[in-house]
Amino acid sequence: MYELNDLLILLNSSQAIISIETHEELRAVDLIKRCSVNIAKPVMKWSITSGIVDAASGVPAFNLMPMGATQNPKVEADAKQALREIASSRTPSVYILLDFHPYLDDPFVIRTVKEIAQNHLKNGHHLIFVSPELNLPNDFSRLSAKFKISLPDRSALRKLVLAELKIWKIRNTDKRFHANRKSIHLLVNNLIGLTVSESQRLIRNAIYDDDAISSDDLEKVQKAKYELIGQDGVLSFEFETANFAQVGGLTNLKNWLAVRRDVFLPTEDARGLDIPKGILLVGVQGCGKSLAARAVAGAWNVPLLRLDFGTLYNKFFGETEKNMRKAIELAEVMSPCVLWIDEIEKGISTGDFDSGTSQRLLATLLTWMAENKKPVFIVATANNIDALPPELIRKGRLDEVFFVDLPSEETLGEIYSIHLNKREIGISSIDLSELAKRSQGFSGSEVEQVVVSAMYQALALKQDLAIEHLLNEIENTRPLSIVMAEQISLLQKWASGRTVMAH
Structure with missing residues (x-):
């Protein structure tokens, strides 16, 4: 009208x-x-x-x-x-x-x-x-x-879903359709940003594929939506997300995200609350920052888009900033979504070596972060905090800065359990506490490599994996906490009192 x-x-x-x-x-x-x-x-x-x-x-x-x-x-x-x-x-x-x-x-x-x-x-x-x-x-x-043809809002999309469901029921009187309010709500959220005809096509695909609206349908809708609008390659759609059951430790971060989930995905109870903007994860390499980004998208059932600054940079003047604006527009269209910016310091480090391109790119990103009203949750990760400009870290741009430190002994036991179960290895005969005690100072990725290397060793010896194989690999590993002890110590001192501990 x-x-x-x-x-x-x-x-x-x-x-x-x-x-x-x-x-x-x-x-x-x-x-x-x-x-x-x-x-x-x-x-x-x-x-x-x-x-x-x-x-x-x-x-x-x-x-x-x-x-x-x-x-x-x-x-x-x-x-x-x-x-x-x-x-x-x-x-x-x-x-x-x-x-x-x-x-x-x-x-x-x-x-x-x-x-x-x-x-x-x-x-x-x-x-x-x-x-x-x-x-x-x-x-x-x-x-x-x-003149702009407006895209359908949530109310209009919900009517489209219900209309297609009505048609399905008329055509299939002898069948029962499987769906609930939550699955319909999530489907509608994932259709935001599409035209009426595009939405109708994806709704029909979801309904007639398996006579249900399920989590599998939502994933297919997310992929199809990205294929419809993500033709420029400035953002990559991460098809494989994770869940927090695959992440050891990070208790404070998990609790923080759980409290904000229902606000990010609009519900009647969350009206009037500001949509969460995002978080910055800084810390020791290999301690789960990237995995946490994937887990946020998986836990919230929203698409995960990855912004790679390497794809943005262009030798022609102004094209890099144009690519950034394209990436932002695509993220808004794909909303609600998680926008993962991995190693953000490498893309926006302030310096004079690139004729000011980094500063202009940073200005474009900061302006959008301050003004954005769409449900695009940023998960930025950084290893080198010194390279980050202060205007990026301040409150208002992002909601919180979390420090991902080396896992505690208890968390190391969780991580060993996750990686062994993932590879279908029974842990009843393996003393996880002993492994954790002997692995103090290891990162999550180093623990995973211990498990992988021990499996190779057991296979070569034609033996079942045992704790001896794992302990042997632990002894042969020099973790980053030893190799780069001075740098990690400085990073830990900087984070103390300045950030929220993720564990």
């Missing part, structure tokens, strides 16, 4: 040129046709395949051609000829020009469109350009207006 009123305002205010950039061509054309009654003007439609036709009936509009002209549809479909016919027509009309953008760099086309617009008060014509990609020439800047 609001879209119809907004478009009518543009038409009634004598706006000669209107551009609509959308993939929903049919919806745009239908909206324009609904305006014809109110403005008392016929609506014509042009495309390269059919020429100028009546938008309602599809009948070729030969009557628009000059007296004595040949009624040749092939000639009429030519863009230049179509503009000549529009310019010569004395019947005030609305002309929808579909996929006209390839012709907008032609001097004749530009001049003809400009003259039609300048003579609007005489001819009463409106030119409406509809295309999925549309950049009007600067010549039209003072003569044109942009």
Whole structure:
């Protein structure tokens, strides 16, 4: 309803040129046709395949051609000829020009469109350009207006889901559909940012695939959504997430995230609360920062997008910042989602070695972080805290800074249990406490490598894995806490009193 009123305002205010950039061509054309009654003007439609036709009936509009002209549809479909016919027509009309953008760099086309617009008060014509990609020439800047086809909100998406469910039930009276309010709510959340037609297609796929709306369907919807809109490669969709059962320790971080889950995924009880912005995880390498990022997405049942600064940088001036804006727009469309920025210090370290590109990139990111209202939860990880600018760390940009330290003896036992169970190795005969005691100073990744190496050793000896194999690998390992003891000690001293301990 609001879209119809907004478009009518543009038409009634004598706006000669209107551009609509959308993939929903049919919806745009239908909206324009609904305006014809109110403005008392016929609506014509042009495309390269059919020429100028009546938008309602599809009948070729030969009557628009000059007296004595040949009624040749092939000639009429030519863009230049179509503009000549529009310019010569004395019947005030609305002309929808579909996929006209390839012709907008032609001097004749530009001049003809400009003259039609300048003579609007005489001819009463409106030119409406509809295309999925549309950049009007600067010549039209003072003569044109942009109109945006809004994407469906949660309420509209829920109606689409319920409508498709109703159709399924009519067609399958002898079957039972498996879904609940929570699964429908999550499906709706994952459809945010898609058009009506795209949403309907994904809803049907989810419903008819297995006669249910399940977690598997949600994952498929997330992947399909990314494939529809993530064509630029500035963000990567991480298909494999995790859950906190796969993460040892990090108790404080887990509790912090659990409290904010229902606020990030809107519920009736959470109304009025600010959406969580994100967290920064700093700490010792190999202690689970990246795994924690994956676990947030898995626990919250939202897509995980990874921002790699290497894909953003471009040798041409301004292109790097443009790529950052594309990445941000994609994250907003994919929301609710987790945006994982791994080793953020490598992409935005402030220095003069890159002609200021890093500073401009940082400014773009900081502005968005401060102003963003979409449910995009940032999980940024960093190993070198000295390279991070203070304006990134302050409250308001991110909610909290967590320090991921070397795991405690208790946590090391959990980590050994996780990795042994993951590889289907029985732990009843393995003393986890002894392994943990002998592994003090090890990171989570080093514990995993101990398990993997011990399995290789047992296989080579044609033996079942035993605690002796694990202890032998522990003795042969020099953990990072020894190799880089001074740097880790400085990092721990910096984090004390400045950050929240994740464990």
